[in-house]
Amino acid sequence: MQDVVKVVIADDHPVILFGAEQALLKFPGIQVVARARQSTELIKVLQTAACDVLVTDLAMPGGQYGDGLPLVGYLRRNFPNLPIVVLTMLENAALLQRLRELGVTSVVNKSDDLSHIGLAVQHVSRHLEYLSPSVKASLDALRMNSGGKSDEVMLSRRELEVVRLFVSGMTIKEISEQLNRSIKTISTQKNTAMRKLGIDRDSELFQYAQSNGLLNLSSHSAEDTGDLV
Template identity: 65%
Template structure:
């Protein structure tokens, strides 16, 4: 599923004021964001927040104990038993396959958004936008319509206007993911080369390729991507 292409011209769902309210659980490790999300959703009379969580352990417990219709969750929530980032999204999709998910993130990277779409996420909202977009996203997914906040759509549009030499929406290969994961864990190129029994040149090539595919230019952006994508929490696969 290519969410980005669907996000270009999102159709407006039909919203009715009648019927039961949509039950939502909100998860974010920042209390200010949780409070802001709750206040933003309170402006929608057809939506009710039935639970909150600050990490994956609390989230899974809330999903198990409090029936809900939509999950609104941050990607980067370290500290829980079920990880965060993409591994957490995968866990939720496996154990609650019918539950629509609205992802909150500070990273509007097209590669990450595409991967979320492939995992079944149909709505992405940036924390840099007005939090009212969370409520709009909830309404959209309840109608089966994909939704992206303004910053997410702008990032995709900017990518489309850029040079084709930066295919940022391509997924990383298994080897590129492993190099990125080890690099953001604090290892040097030399240490990664020794760990994976490859030359420093080969490791550097994988890192450069990852930056190019993700449309990133600086290491700081790579660290941000790795945190939001959950690469810091993956176990090391065989190379």
């Protein structure tokens, strides 16, 4: 008899939480054992409930342990043997690549059919990778644009510094004055960072920075992280 895969679901949107659970109910051998709405609830559940696979939203603000990549990093450090399926609406290829670098082998875009959540759980419970169609397409595009070199996504320390200051609310001119670099240099470093990340609009840059935890970095911690993304 096949072992039951015990799943914990975390998402701050009740509709997504309900939809994900209903989608998983259609898969024999998968049992939803607990739900969480933010990271505080999630960590408490994981510390007390038997769980084989975690299905978690990427953007889930309001909890003690944050969300986005910082939360994923915390989970990987404290629950290293727990397979994670990440749910996200983000399609930025560099962010998806960063998730994989953190050890997340399964990512499902919420715009894809919810049945992919169950397929992802089945795969990661067997130590296999699973990417929903939208995610796979984004990563394929990243590989094509960078010639197959994932290191093309890495931001230099100076580019990271400019991005961090820009998303903190500073203008290009203000960043130029603070870092004692020309406006042209700052603008070039910002544009280069956006090109590497596959980002076209400032709004996407803010979204990316939030998911990476860059909005919470001090100037000293930014220097210490080096090529963070």
